[in-house]
Amino acid sequence: MKALSQRRRSPLAVFALLVIGLLVTGGLYAVASGSVSKAQADETTQTVNGSVENGSKLFAANCATCHGLAAEGSDSGPSLVGVGAAAVDFQVGTGRMPMQMQGPQAPSKPVQFDEQQTADLAAYVASLGAGPAIPDEETIDISGVSDEELANGGTIFRVNCAMCHNAAAAGGALTRGKFAPSLAGVSEQHIYEAMVTGPQNMPVFNDSNITREQKKQVIAYLKHIEAQGSPGGQALGSLGPVSEGLFIWTAGIGLMVAFTIWITSRHA
Amino acid sequence: MSQTTEYTPKTDVGRIANFVNQRTGAAAAVKEFGRKIFPDHWSFMFGEVALYSFIILLLSGTFLTFFFDPSMAETHYDGSYVPLRGIEMSVAYSSSLDISFDVRGGLFMRQVHHWAALLFVAGMSVHMLRVFFTGAFRRPRELNWVVGGVLLILGMAAGFTGYSLPDDLLSGNGLRIIDGVIKAIPVVGTYISFFLFGGEFPGTAIIGRLYVLHILLVPAIILLMVVLHLMMVVIHKHTQYPGPGRTEDNVVGFPVGPVYAAKAGGFFFVVFGAIAAIAALFQINPIWNYGPYDPSPVSAGTQPDWYIGWVDGALRLMPGVLGDFSFERNVAFPWGHNTFVFNVLLPALGPALFLLGLLFAWPWIERWITKDNREHHILDRPRNAPFRTAVGAAGVVFYCTMWAAASSDLIATHFHVSLNDVTYWLRTIFIIGPFIAFWITRRLCLSLQRKDRETVLHGREAGVIMMSPEGGYSEKHEQLNEYKRWRLVSFDTPQYIPAQPDEDGKITKKEKRRAKWSKFFLEDRVAPVTPAELAAAHDHHEVEGGDHKSLGH
Numbered sequence A: 001m002k003a004l005s006q007r008r009r010s011p012l013a014v015f016a017l018l019v020i021g022l023l024v025t026g027g028l029y030a031v032a033s034g035s036v037s038k039a040q041a042d043e044t045t046q047t048v049n050g051s052v053e054n055g056s057k058l059f060a061a062n063c064a065t066c067h068g069l070a071a072e073g074s075d076s077g078p079s080l081v082g083v084g085a086a087a088v089d090f091q092v093g094t095g096r097m098p099m100q101m102q103g104p105q106a107p108s109k110p111v112q113f114d115e116q117q118t119a120d121l122a123a124y125v126a127s128l129g130a131g132p133a134i135p136d137e138e139t140i141d142i143s144g145v146s147d148e149e150l151a152n153g154g155t156i157f158r159v160n161c162a163m164c165h166n167a168a169a170a171g172g173a174l175t176r177g178k179f180a181p182s183l184a185g186v187s188e189q190h191i192y193e194a195m196v197t198g199p200q201n202m203p204v205f206n207d208s209n210i211t212r213e214q215k216k217q218v219i220a221y222l223k224h225i226e227a228q229g230s231p232g233g234q235a236l237g238s239l240g241p242v243s244e245g246l247f248i249w250t251a252g253i254g255l256m257v258a259f260t261i262w263i264t265s266r267h268a
Numbered sequence B: 001m002s003q004t005t006e007y008t009p010k011t012d013v014g015r016i017a018n019f020v021n022q023r024t025g026a027a028a029a030v031k032e033f034g035r036k037i038f039p040d041h042w043s044f045m046f047g048e049v050a051l052y053s054f055i056i057l058l059l060s061g062t063f064l065t066f067f068f069d070p071s072m073a074e075t076h077y078d079g080s081y082v083p084l085r086g087i088e089m090s091v092a093y094s095s096s097l098d099i100s101f102d103v104r105g106g107l108f109m110r111q112v113h114h115w116a117a118l119l120f121v122a123g124m125s126v127h128m129l130r131v132f133f134t135g136a137f138r139r140p141r142e143l144n145w146v147v148g149g150v151l152l153i154l155g156m157a158a159g160f161t162g163y164s165l166p167d168d169l170l171s172g173n174g175l176r177i178i179d180g181v182i183k184a185i186p187v188v189g190t191y192i193s194f195f196l197f198g199g200e201f202p203g204t205a206i207i208g209r210l211y212v213l214h215i216l217l218v219p220a221i222i223l224l225m226v227v228l229h230l231m232m233v234v235i236h237k238h239t240q241y242p243g244p245g246r247t248e249d250n251v252v253g254f255p256v257g258p259v260y261a262a263k264a265g266g267f268f269f270v271v272f273g274a275i276a277a278i279a280a281l282f283q284i285n286p287i288w289n290y291g292p293y294d295p296s297p298v299s300a301g302t303q304p305d306w307y308i309g310w311v312d313g314a315l316r317l318m319p320g321v322l323g324d325f326s327f328e329r330n331v332a333f334p335w336g337h338n339t340f341v342f343n344v345l346l347p348a349l350g351p352a353l354f355l356l357g358l359l360f361a362w363p364w365i366e367r368w369i370t371k372d373n374r375e376h377h378i379l380d381r382p383r384n385a386p387f388r389t390a391v392g393a394a395g396v397v398f399y400c401t402m403w404a405a406a407s408s409d410l411i412a413t414h415f416h417v418s419l420n421d422v423t424y425w426l427r428t429i430f431i432i433g434p435f436i437a438f439w440i441t442r443r444l445c446l447s448l449q450r451k452d453r454e455t456v457l458h459g460r461e462a463g464v465i466m467m468s469p470e471g472g473y474s475e476k477h478e479q480l481n482e483y484k485r486w487r488l489v490s491f492d493t494p495q496y497i498p499a500q501p502d503e504d505g506k507i508t509k510k511e512k513r514r515a516k517w518s519k520f521f522l523e524d525r526v527a528p529v530t531p532a533e534l535a536a537a538h539d540h541h542e543v544e545g546g547d548h549k550s551l552g553h
């Protein structure tokens, strides 16, 4: 009786175990891939002084096809007159520029220029018209931010940024293939520059919107939550209830199916 | 002095047990229950997954009540989570943060509670799908199916009210949507909203009210329903899959005591252990990220828990305008104009009413169409009820499309596609997907049935090629043994019944409609192999032997 009933059950059991295996791997993959995005470069370029002359040469060679020879703009790229050194440092320093292909949004990719070249390009663009400058050490030094100020930075972030970037700064979707990226691993300088230049679909947060002090607090907050990790264990990509639901339906139910099969195949 | 012929136990335990038994008669009940037979199949255990998750919810929830304070009074947080220190928030949120960071084991318990809630509803859903696809809801179990449906809704209600308690941004956003839906109800909506929230949303009353619902009313009703549900299971006895020796009048399996009880008890600890392990390793609902509720900010990735997701998804699928047609209509009434916000009302209530209505009514719909009013204790294999399986598959696709729509933003970012395209695609699937699923599933079931028939009549292809003395090749067919064959022949699949005249000899309109459905659902049918067919097939094999199906054809 025992052998018989087990044999009868076996094809289904094998199938079920296969499905569980797949589900669990899928679940684990979702977990693992959530943490991959954190591995992003973090560099600062602020101490380097740029040369307008070198910058103009680099610009002509790498950027002019889209932005025009005098950065006046063309069909394939906007004018850069008056965007400021901060915009260049952000765009080039995060690898967004030079843009590789036209798409809904220029994604960040491996940085193509070294610090000196980036500074040169920034100096060149800054020389074309006044715009936000690259922040100095002092502006983005968050070591003096108190706990209360940091908490205030959190509030500012939730009110101004979370609707695009997610409350845990894990990123979110915008319309038509555009998205606000995860902010994990972005340097203090680039966060600051993003706020003052408003890259692509991000609004500009000038000093009357969010003061310099408050920007510092936002940066301090972002750096704090990044360093603190997730107190409750694996964060499942910090994507909220969707990843939690996916997890319970894959790993949770998968585990239960495995156990039910195991228990009902044991006979007293 | 009377004669004492009473039984006197020898041990202390025995004496206590005897004392209790004499006053309560418990032994008879235990004996009765202990002798219940429970068949052993893994798919029968998901009800238990839900039951045990519920017990874990009761335990962990009780722990949380010791520390949770459902007050909406304003306070400044001074706990140990630095990024929120000094922030103004409600006492409810602050006490939830304290549970997370300053109560020993508190975060673990919160995570146990929340993961158990997800597993509770998921377990119930799988259980319900099993019951549906095997036809276990048929007479005499229709009422228990309804109780199960009520439990599913109550589970969602318990989850939603709990999700709203911590008063963080996510829970507030959830309530905001509910408030919007309620206000979309014509004429009375605004009044209902004011009544629920004790004034203008969000007010200061709602958390306290939800708390009473969450820890008292809803769990109590769930408990009641669970008891009813289990009592009915005992009364009806468990269903079983078809198999040798299994009839409509018996149940083959193990008695509840001691084998099954031991297994079930063990399984409780398995479920508990799994939930505890998940809660210890994986974070859920990090309320500290979301910040206190404030009606102005909304975070990307704002979603409800999975079991509410489908309603959220329906809202996301609904277009605001269709060409020039706006779903917001101003309708003139004797007392003035009222705005009907159909783009909220329709998706929030339409699919839910449709799906749940169908779910509750299905046993009666099926009975009406098939005219099958017999008792059923033997389950259908899903393929042997192609129409039901197909309807179920259509329902699953319908539900899952809405469900997926609730995560449209994440689908867009993770697969690098446009959010708008995701929405257009999901709208398309929402409308035609269920029909496609119905058609494919029915075809699939019918083919599987044909394959079963083939196997019964001609056996399994053994993969052995034989050469006859004349030089012809043929493949040997292995006959199934009795047990395997039993499973493939001993079922019964409903047939199309044309419209029947009633007592007066008239064919009513309703009967005509029934006949139409019956034709649609049941006309394509693969009949089970009859004993006569089987005998004929075997004779045929004996006569023609190895020549059958020779490769030279």
Ligand code: HEM
Pocket: B054, B057, B058, B060, B061, B062, B064, B065, B068, B095, B096, B099, B110, B113, B114, B117, B120, B155, B158, B159, B160, B161, B162, B163, B164, B165, B166, B214, B215, B218, B219, B222, B284, B285
């Ligand atoms: C019937 C099934 C139940 C379900 C589905 C359920 C679900 C939930 C959920 C999803 C939450 C939000 C948890 C979070 O903070 O992340 C919650 C919170 C809570 N539940 Fe339950 N619950 C149930 C029963 C109970 C019972 C029976 C009690 C008490 C005896 C209880 C007490 C609480 C308390 C006090 C909270 C607030 C804790 C906090 O926010 O930190 N629950 N519940």
